[in-house]
Amino acid sequence: MTSKDDSAALLERVNEACREKSPLRIVGGNSKKFLGNAVEETQTELSIAGHTGIITYEPTELVVTVRAGTPLKELNEALNAAGQMLPFEPPEFGGSTIGGVLACGLSGPRRPFFGSARDYVLGMRVINGQAQDLSFGGEVMKNVAGYDVSRVQVGAWGTLGVLLDMSMKVLPKPAKELTLRQSSQAHASHEFASLLRQPLPLSAAMLVDDSRYLRLSGSDTAVDAAAAKLGGDVVTNDDQLWASIKDHTHEFFTQGIQSHGGESSLWRISVADYVPAIDLDGEWLYDWAGAQRWLKTSESAERIFDAVAQHGGHATRYTANEDPSQPAFQPVKDPMRRLQSRVRDSFDPHRLFNRGRFHPEFDHVDAPDGAVSV
Amino acid sequence: MSANPSVPLAEILETSDILADRQQRRERHAIALQAIVPEEAILSTVEQLRPYESDGLTAMKATPLLVVLPDTIDQIQAIMRWAKSNEVPVVARGAGTGLSGGALPHEDGIILGLAKFNKILELNEELGFARVQPGVRNLAISDAARPHGLYYAPDPSSQIACTIGGNVAENSGGVHCLKYGLTVHNVLSATVVTIDGDIMTFGCDGHDNEGYDLLALLTGSEGMLAVTVEVKVKLLPVPPVAKLVVAAFDSVEAAGDAVGEVIAAGIIPAGLELMDKPAIIAAEAFAKCGYPTDAAALLLCELDGLAEEVDAQVAGVSEVFSRCSVTSLHVAESEEERLLLWKGRKSAFPAVGRLAPDYYCIDGTIPRKQLSYVLQRMDEMSAEYELPIANVFHAGDGNLHPLIMFDAGKPGELHRTEELGSRILQLCVEVGGTVTGEHGVGVEKINEMCVQFDENTLTQFHSVKAAFDPEGLLNPGKAVPTLQRCAEFGAMHVHHGELPFPELERF
Numbered sequence: 106m107t108s109k110d111d112s113a114a115l116l117e118r119v120n121e122a123c124r125e126k127s128p129l130r131i132v133g134g135n136s137k138k139f140l141g142n143a144v145e146e147t148q149t150e151l152s153i154a155g156h157t158g159i160i161t162y163e164p165t166e167l168v169v170t171v172r173a174g175t176p177l178k179e180l181n182e183a184l185n186a187a188g189q190m191l192p193f194e195p196p197e198f199g200g201s202t203i204g205g206v207l208a209c210g211l212s213g214p215r216r217p218f219f220g221s222a223r224d225y226v227l228g229m230r231v232i233n234g235q236a237q238d239l240s241f242g243g244e245v246m247k248n249v250a251g252y253d254v255s256r257v258q259v260g261a262w263g264t265l266g267v268l269l270d271m272s273m274k275v276l277p278k279p280a281k282e283l284t285l286r287q288s289s290q291a292h293a294s295h296e297f298a299s300l301l302r303q304p305l306p307l308s309a310a311m312l313v314d315d316s317r318y319l320r321l322s323g324s325d326t327a328v329d330a331a332a333a334k335l336g337g338d339v340v341t342n343d344d345q346l347w348a349s350i351k352d353h354t355h356e357f358f359t360q361g362i363q364s365h366g367g368e369s370s371l372w373r374i375s376v377a378d379y380v381p382a383i384d385l386d387g388e389w390l391y392d393w394a395g396a397q398r399w400l401k402t403s404e405s406a407e408r409i410f411d412a413v414a415q416h417g418g419h420a421t422r423y424t425a426n427e428d429p430s431q432p433a434f435q436p437v438k439d440p441m442r443r444l445q446s447r448v449r450d451s452f453d454p455h456r457l458f459n460r461g462r463f464h465p466e467f468d469h470v471d472a473p474d475g476a477v478s479v
Numbered sequence: 480m481s482a483n484p485s486v487p488l489a490e491i492l493e494t495s496d497i498l499a500d501r502q503q504r505r506e507r508h509a510i511a512l513q514a515i516v517p518e519e520a521i522l523s524t525v526e527q528l529r530p531y532e533s534d535g536l537t538a539m540k541a542t543p544l545l546v547v548l549p550d551t552i553d554q555i556q557a558i559m560r561w562a563k564s565n566e567v568p569v570v571a572r573g574a575g576t577g578l579s580g581g582a583l584p585h586e587d588g589i590i591l592g593l594a595k596f597n598k599i600l601e602l603n604e605e606l607g608f609a610r611v612q613p614g615v616r617n618l619a620i621s622d623a624a625r626p627h628g629l630y631y632a633p634d635p636s637s638q639i640a641c642t643i644g645g646n647v648a649e650n651s652g653g654v655h656c657l658k659y660g661l662t663v664h665n666v667l668s669a670t671v672v673t674i675d676g677d678i679m680t681f682g683c684d685g686h687d688n689e690g691y692d693l694l695a696l697l698t699g700s701e702g703m704l705a706v707t708v709e710v711k712v713k714l715l716p717v718p719p720v721a722k723l724v725v726a727a728f729d730s731v732e733a734a735g736d737a738v739g740e741v742i743a744a745g746i747i748p749a750g751l752e753l754m755d756k757p758a759i760i761a762a763e764a765f766a767k768c769g770y771p772t773d774a775a776a777l778l779l780c781e782l783d784g785l786a787e788e789v790d791a792q793v794a795g796v797s798e799v800f801s802r803c804s805v806t807s808l809h810v811a812e813s814e815e816e817r818l819l820l821w822k823g824r825k826s827a828f829p830a831v832g833r834l835a836p837d838y839y840c841i842d843g844t845i846p847r848k849q850l851s852y853v854l855q856r857m858d859e860m861s862a863e864y865e866l867p868i869a870n871v872f873h874a875g876d877g878n879l880h881p882l883i884m885f886d887a888g889k890p891g892e893l894h895r896t897e898e899l900g901s902r903i904l905q906l907c908v909e910v911g912g913t914v915t916g917e918h919g920v921g922v923e924k925i926n927e928m929c930v931q932f933d934e935n936t937l938t939q940f941h942s943v944k945a946a947f948d949p950e951g952l953l954n955p956g957k958a959v960p961t962l963q964r965c966a967e968f969g970a971m972h973v974h975h976g977e978l979p980f981p982e983l984e985r986f
Contacts, residue, residue: 165739166847188745216686223695224664237935245844246657246876247916249650249699250924250931251959252943253663256695260687277745280791302607302629304716304785327788377684379606396686419689435689440677444947445690451942464690 106179108158110172112230112238112269118151119267119457120236128460131263133174133202137209139425141262141462142433148460151267153204160270161244164189168227168244170272173204184275192219192276196351204268210260213351214309214320217301217378217393223259225274231258231266234453244272257448262463265452279322282308283332284343289317297394298379305331309347310394313357320347350392357390362401362424370426372409374398376418385412399423406431434464442466501586505544508567508589512547515557522546531572531590535637536580536923543570543584550595552678552708558591559706560676568955569674571702573614573642577649578842579921581701581957588955591706593644599623600709608667610711613644617651620712629714632659635917636825644707649919650699654750654824655781657875663698665713671697671705674948678708696943701919702954704947718783721749722793723811723820726800727774731755731870734776735850737803738874741780746795750781751875755854757834758827758869758882765830768823769816771807778874779824827871828882835867835884837893839900843907844878844916856906857881864899866892878916879907905930920958928958929965937962 122129129151130144156174164187171180177197184190194213195206212221228242231254241254258265289296289312297310300319306327309320319335320343321328332339340346349355362371374383378395387402402409406422413420419435426433437445442464449456449467456468509523522528523545532540544567549555562569568588575582584590596612599620603609604627609620617638621630634653635641641651647669652661659665668682682694697704728734734753741748754762754770754777763770770777778800782792793810800808811817831838845853854870861868861883869882881903885896904914904927914920914927928937940959944951 163848165742167742168846210687210692212686220660220664221686223692224660233939237939239936239939240932241936243844243911243913244846245878245912245916247652247661247844247873247878248913249917249919250913250915250928251920251936251940252703253650253695253699254939254943256663257692259692259695261691265691276747277742280745298606302604302716304719306785306788323785324788324791326791327785330785330787375683375685375687377606380684393686417683418685419683437690440673440675441679441690444673444677444679445693447946448691448693448696448943451946452939467690 106158106175106183108172109155110158111153111156111174115151115153115156115267115269116232116236116238119232119234122149122151122457123234123236123455126455126457128457130459130462131208131267133205133208134176134200136198136201137205140209140423140433142429142465143425143427144459144462153267153269154202156269159183162187164275166244167246167275168272169275170228170244170270171203172270173202173207173268175203177201177203177206185278188278189275190278191225191273193222193225194219194347194351195222196353198352203271207259207271208261208263208268214311214347214392217310217396218308219276221259223256226255226259226271227274228272229255229258229268230270231268233266234455234457238269239266242272246274263459264449264463264467265458267458279308281325281328282320282322282343283328284309284318284320284340284346285332285335285337286340287317287319287335287337288315296391301378301394305335309392311350312391312395318346350390357388357399357401361388369401369403370422370424372400372402373421373423374400374409374413374418375421376413376416380416380418383412383416385409410435432465436466437464446470501544504587508545508565511561511565512545512558515561516547516549516554520548520550522548531575531584531592534572534575534580534582535578536583536921539580539583539922541584541586543586543588543590546590546592548592548595552672555591555672555706555708556676556678558589559672559674562589562952563674563676563950566950566952568952569706570954571644571648571706573645573648574616574640576637576641577645577919577921578840579915579919579923581648581919581921581954582645583922583957585955588952593642593706593708596644596708602627602714604629604714607714608711609714610709611643612709613647613707614642617641617643617646620714624714625717628717630717631712632665632715633662643710643712647698647707647710648700648702649917652873652876652878652917654752654873657751657873658747658749658783659715663695666694666698667711667713669694669697669707669711670709671707673705674950674952682711684711699919701921701958703944703958704953706953718749718785720786720789721781721783721817722789723817724778724780724782724793724796724800725770725809725811725820726778726780726805727771727807728776728778728804729774729806731776731854732851733804734778735847735874737778737800737805738847740799740803741796744795744799746782746792746799748780748792748796748875749783750779751873752779752824753777753870753872753874754779754824754827755870757867758831758871761830761834761869762823762827765833766819766823766826768819770820770823774806779820824871827869831869831882831884834869836886836888837896838885839883839896841879841881841883841900841903842915842918843904843912844876845907845910845912847874847877849910849912850874850877850879853879853906853910857903860899860902864895866896866899873916876916877912901927922957925957925960926964928960934962
């Protein structure tokens with residue numbers, strides 16, 4: 106693994122952008138270029154890909170500290186060699202970096218049972234929009250000194266700062282994993298709820314077509330006992346199945362979706378697991394025990410946002426589309442928008458980072474009199 | 480007020496002017512607030528205000544202008560709008576059990592008491608959540624959920640009294656947080672009222688919300704950003720089996736190494752606690768729970784889950800401890816014995832309180848691998864200052880609670896103790912740790928923040944605060960020091976073993 110501290114150069118680049126008030130688009134492995142709103146190509150690219158390497162990793166501390174540009178694949182290999190893992194099972198879209206994973210706040214099938222990317226972040230070193238090199242949190246699991254800025258950076262799409270280094274809690278890999286396939290009808294409300302209320306060693310639960318897949322993780326005896334209780338067919342090569350769901354290489358994700366204004370787009374819908382089937386046309390895959398739903402549809406963004414909002418959830422477009430009337434993220438309304446915009450302001454007053462990529466409505470600065478300027 | 484002959488007359492007059500002015504504002508504000516809440520929900524006399532002068536950090540006291548006890552969210556919104564337009568500081572308060580002075584009143588502000596918000600609004604056993612008002616006690620949630628086979632995981636030792644609103648403000652942990660996480664990992668959403676009087680919800684019923692994760696920012700923000708008025712918490716299935724392994728070692732280093740080996744073996748215990756010899760002897764004398772008093776260090780290792788999983792893990796940790804030169808190994812044979820063995824650990828603080836007239840409690844976290852070094856340095860400092868130290872340690876997550884024993888009656892001893900406490904916290908930061916693992920900064924550790932964070936980072940914290948509360952009216956002066964203030968350290972002072980709320984189990 107290459108190891109290089111590129112932070113001084115990155116800091117200088119941000120400093121320069123800050124002086125010139127010139128916006129930057131932050132890039133890691135560029136594996137998630139299709140995600141989020143299209144950004145003007147005139148924005149200067151700031152690549153963190155050269156800032157790489159594991160800074161410290163001691164398995165008995167359950168903590169790894171790594172530079173943002175480290176490829177996820179390499180990090181996973183290093184953890185795997187020590188019998189450990191990132192418990193949030195982040196997706197790998199081909200060249201993904203850990204910085205990109207955390208900036209986009211992406212978690213995989215294990216999420217409802219083990220927690221999300223933000224749950225495992227302990228500390229972060231960040232360059233804010235005033236070109237200051239700041240460190241929040243630390244390398245310890247319990248730390249209540251100062252606001253929990255590291256966790257807020259997760260899923261902020263770089264709009265609160267350039268992520269430099271991150272410390273995460275890791276966990277031992279389970280002794281055994283086993284996946285069961287059960288026949289199941291289309292998603293019914295509370296489909297997974299009764300399973301989730303039992304002390305079962307579940308680590309993934311999804312529904313696709315007419316099959317429900319349940320993954321169990323733990324000691325040999327505990328997994329076998331739970332499998333006997335739940336029943337179903339044991340899935341061979343289940344590692345590949347879950348990787349294909351996580352990394353979007355499963356045929357559900359690879360077929361019947363066209364990008365750039367094509368017929369059908371892929372949407373991620375985040376709702377409570379017990380929300381009934383949502384009235385939107387298309388093909389559905391239910392992951393996270395029903396809390397993360399994938400929809401292939403030709404419905405308009407507006408219609409999707411409305412339908413999902415009625416169930417208290419939100420939708421994200423997963424197919425590139427440059428039409429500004431088809432935003433990638435569910436727009437946030439006042440007074441929440443005003444507050445979130447002020448939070449962006451507190452980190453990036455000049456709106457240098459990833460302008461337009463995340464929620465463009467946070468890119469506006471509210472004047473005290475309520476007027477909005479860009 | 481009694482006149483002090485050494486104080487110049489002009490100063491006394493000035494002080495009495497301030498007091499007279501405060502009394503005027505107290506009366507004026509009380510009348511104004513009667514338009515929002517009933518008269519009996521406003522406390523304004525000296526007798527009424529006294530119980531609110533401090534929280535669990537009783538060494539610090541201040542009298543608020545008023546205590547207001549609303550019982551609807553509408554009232555809270557109206558109070559916040561009133562406070563903003565009149566520039567009156569607001570300090571929210573739950574049960575007042577916090578140990579860092581987070582709910583210490585502001586002399587020119589009001590206490591917003593949330594005690595009347597004590598209802599569990601919904602307990603949904605089918606969908607696994609509880610929707611509660613902020614004044615509901617932590618343990619009351621688990622008590623209500625347990626008949627349905629569910630519970631709320633974070634279990635701070637003061638859980639019988641502390642409220643969920645306070646838990647959100649402090650990001651409370653508990654002895655089981657290595658496996659089950661902190662408050663931030665177990666709250667689904669929090670509904671807050673901002674200083675503008677707006678009501679909004681951070682988090683949602685799904686696993687993430689649109690925009691920034693403000694729930695993460697709110698949790699542990701010590702009442703600086705918004706007032707929490709409703710919380711939705713996750714309920715987990717009660718583990719069918721819990722077993723406790725007690726292992727004795729002839730050195731703290733050996734016990735510390737054993738902790739690392741358990742983790743290396745791929746086992747995450749539900750709880751993993753370490754006590755050193757002074758703490759073992761004190762706890763055994765107090766609780767008579769059967770600890771081996773000849774041991775130099777004791778590990779309490781709890782494993783929970785399915786019977787099959789727990790059996791495998793008990794065998795696993797027993798094997799690890801045997802490899803790590805354990806001097807005695809015991810698995811609690813009954814539920815009664817398991818609880819008794821925990822009682823010893825949980826009463827370590829009052830137990831130490833009986834050994835010396837006073838003690839200081841420190842709350843730092845260190846990387847676990849630094850334990851031996853930190854303990855050795857503390858031994859040296861203890862000898863240098865001639866003050867004994869007992870140690871209890873949440874070994875699984877590196878949270879260290881050294882207890883410095885001293886006698887405030889001896890001239891200079893309190894000062895020496897404070898200095899020693901300062902140096903221990905400095906040591907925690909020096910080895911890569913933090914000045915507070917779970918008690919919060921409050922007013923108590925406001926100065927120590929300067930050691931942990933540089934100027935730019937502190938300034939960024941102030942900017943975050945300003946995004947929510949530009950005028951700085953919510954809990955002013957807490958959690959993040961102004962740059963001018965960065966000077967010295969503090970620690971919890973316990974006089975004659977008198978813990979605030981002595982009936983509570985601690986830490």
